[in-house]
Structure formats: C-alpha cells, structure tokens
Amino acid sequence: MTLQIPDDVNLFDEMVRQAKARPKKVIIEDLSNALTYNKFLIAVNIMSRKINEVVKNEDRVGIFLPNVVAQVIVLFSLFKNEQKPCILNFTMGTQNIIDCMETASLKTVLTSKEFIKKADLGYTLEEMEKQVKIIYLEDLRDGISAFHKVSGLIESRVSRFKKRETSEVILFTSGTESKPKGVVLTHRNIFANIKQVFAHIEVKETDRIFNPLPLFHSFGMTVGSILPLVTNVKVFLYPSPLSYREIPKAIHKDKSTLFVATNTFFSNYAKFATKEQFQTLRIVVAGAEKLKDDVRETYKNKFGITILEGYGATETSPIISLNTHQHYKEGTVGQLIPLMEAKIAKVEGVEEGGNLLLKGPNVMKGYLIHGKGFVPCGEWYNTGDIAQIDQDGFIHLIARLKRFAKIAGEMISLNKVEELALECFGESAFYTVSIPDKRKGEQIVMFTTKSKISSREFKKFIKSKKMSMLYMPSSIDYVDEIPLLGSGKPNYWALENLAKNK
Incomplete structure (x- = not known):
C-alpha cells in the first residue's frame, strides 16, 4: 500500500480525532503534570480562547517557553486558532533572539514568569520587551473565568468537527554564520514526516516516548511534542537534556520505551546510568551529530542497547533517514524514509561522495530571511552535507560541506x-x-x-x-x-x- 499524505492537514484537528477516541488515556506528562487526552483538549480550548483575546489578529505569535506540558498546550492552542507559532530558542543569546523576532515580524511573545526567573533570562526579556509585547502564561491563567472553563468543557464534548485551515510553524536556525533564518514548516510537512516515520519503523500505541529535547529543536517538536498527541503514543517531557544523573532515573520511573538524544548527551548519560534504568528502552535513536564508536560500544556492552543512528534537518521536519533493528548498517545514518528522494551532486575538490540533495513531502515550504522576507524552497533541498549512498540505500555521512578545511x-x-x-x-x-x-x-x-x-x-x-x-x-x-x-x-x-x- 502506497503511503498517502492528505493535502489539507491541521494538527489540532488530528489531535482532536485521537482525543475523542481515547479521552481517558494519559497522553502527556512532565515533572509536575500528567494529562489525559480529555484534560489536554479542555486546556487547549481554554488557552486558545485566552490567546485569542489578547492576540486576536496576529498571524504569527512567538513562543518562549521550556519543555513542559504548558508549552505543548500553547502550541496546539495556536494551531486551533489557525495562527503560526514562532518557536524561539532561549539558548541562542539575546541578539540572535532579537534577530529571530525581527525576521518573523513578531509583535507578541508568550512566555512564563517562573521560566524567566529559573532560567535567569531577565536581561534577555528586558531587551525583547523593547521590540515586542510580552504576555505571561501566569497572567492568562489568572484571567481564566468560570465562563472560560465551562465553554472549554462544552467545546471538548461537542462532536461537531470544524475543518481548520492548514497552517505553519516557524523554527530558527542557530545563526552561527549570519543572522538566523526562519524555517517555515507547514502542518502537512510535519504530519507527512510523522506518517513517514510510522511507515519506516514500528512505533506502537503502547510505546512511551521520553523527550528531553526542547520544542525549538525540530526533533523535540515533531517527535517529542506533536507525534504523541496526533498518534496516541504517550510522552514524558523532561525540561533539560543536561540533567545527566536524573534522566536515567526518570526513564526508569516512566518505563519509557523510546528515547532520542545526541552523541554528546548519550555519552554523558552513560556515566551515571545503570543497566536496570535503561532496561525498558526498545528504540534508542541518535541524531544531530555523528554517533562516535566509543559511545556506540558503551551502550552495547554496558546496557545491551543498539543505538540506531538517524539523520535529519530542521528543513525536513526533521527526519530524513533512520536505521531500524531490521535494516541496520553500523556507521551509516540508515536508509531514506518513504516518499523521500535523494541525489548526490559532485563537489569540486571533494574526492569521496558529494553534496546531498533531497525532496519529499516533509521538505519545508521555504525560509524567512532577515530583511528579505519569504524565500521558497526549490525543487531540491540542498543539505550542505557531503554523503555517499551505497548499493543497499544506506546513507554514509562524510562531513558538512562547511566542515572541510582547504589547506x-x-x-x-x-x-x-x-x-x-x-x-x-x-x-x-x-x-x-x-x-x-x-x-x-x-x-x-x-x-x-x-x-x-x-x-x-x-x-x-x-x-x-x-x-x-x-x-x-x-x-x-x-x-x-x-x-x-x-x-x-x-x-x-x-x-x-x-x-x-x-
């Protein structure tokens, strides 16, 4: 059966479909909250109404929040309102954050007083306030009336299904070479990537995802925050991937089965984790940087875990390729997920491999460029990665084109x-x-x-x-x-x- 991706997708509608089928299932959890589908839907209905009251006619709205349930409620509230969340990376540094807000022409940013205080972002917020209106979730919460609660509850029970316009999400590149670029992903891009992953590797409704990656990280957004709600797979959100001692304990407590991190993070977790703490993990995926041999061997020998290396980019919503337990080749980033095509373009001076070009339904709509506006993506997305594809279709990543020195x-x-x-x-x-x-x-x-x-x-x-x-x-x-x-x-x-x- 060929994988079909509908043309018009709104991720709020996809979440409602699951919530109506399984209202009592606990679907999302963090260190202080655990919500069933029904409670999540009621919270989104109330929050979307509150957001609408304060930013009614704004097409794009900034999100500046940590990896907690409230952030995902805000995300789906904006989906419901047919507004475009612009997810700001709070680790970027003040000037880069200002640049991102300018790139997306933001007027309003949603954040939290508690988060700003805990993360020591007071100075950054002062600078942001010179450019945009800041709205605190605590103030929105304090303004929730009995009317909001009752209407949110009624709305969650009404079976009439409103077909919403498909919309977009904007993430930002790190801006290490110039001003950050906005990556415009449609709901269809993200939904396609989720469907592609489900067709490529067996994710079950009984799986439990452990996600320590922030929403501004495209994997943290798609797989760690959206996929769970639209496919009925429970997720545990952990506020920071840097809690090397605590995360193995949290995985053990949650009985998580699916865990994704980077080589650097895996290396640090291994220093503190026991085999027992990782025993429920069924699918463990490394991405964002090359999985080093010593880390791979540590997980095999200490925990009995084969880390499946994958490959993605913010511009591809993000997953491009992935090793699976059935189709695995060490040292590669796996085979392309369904519906993706690739070609290799020769690069002068590079002997081995060439520039990897991609197309597929998960490839972004285009970039928002600072001072220029929207620039659509061409037929092929240029990854800037030097790669080879072997006869079995496994991708061997050699280096970033920028990770070459000309000596x-x-x-x-x-x-x-x-x-x-x-x-x-x-x-x-x-x-x-x-x-x-x-x-x-x-x-x-x-x-x-x-x-x-x-x-x-x-x-x-x-x-x-x-x-x-x-x-x-x-x-x-x-x-x-x-x-x-x-x-x-x-x-x-x-x-x-x-x-x-x-």
Missing part, C-alpha cells in the same frame, strides 16, 4: 581528523575547527577535554595510517568542557572564536 589547495575533512584522534587515543573527546592561515590558506586547531595529549603520538599515528600530514592539527588545546548548542551539538562556532583569539 595548501586540498580539502581536508575536519570530521576525519576527529575520527583519527578517536582511533589514536581511544576516546571521542576531540573537536576540530579551521581558521584562516596566511601561508596555507587555513589551519586546523583541535580542542580536547582529555589532558596530557601528545602531539608527537598523534603525528606518528597519522603517518602509520599512511595519511597526508595535512590532517595533523597545527595545535591541540585542552579545554575543561566543550561548549554546546541548545540542540546538544558541539558549538563549533564558539570553538572557532576561541582558536582565533588564542
């Missing part, structure tokens, strides 16, 4: 330098960047959290592999910890600045 006219993969360091020293605690060099064009600087690393030993190892000495970093510098982006990826931009300012 003495040769293209050197920075990922390959990190892999060589892992092989030489037995740990994935190495991160490389390139900076300008007057003599050779560019030079490689490596950072490590491992003390007492011998440059001589690494040079000897590269020679023993019969590889060019252009792979040898000009310096190997020790740092206490590697800066991370909110998504859990290493912040190479911060490391690059560190290397330039040495």
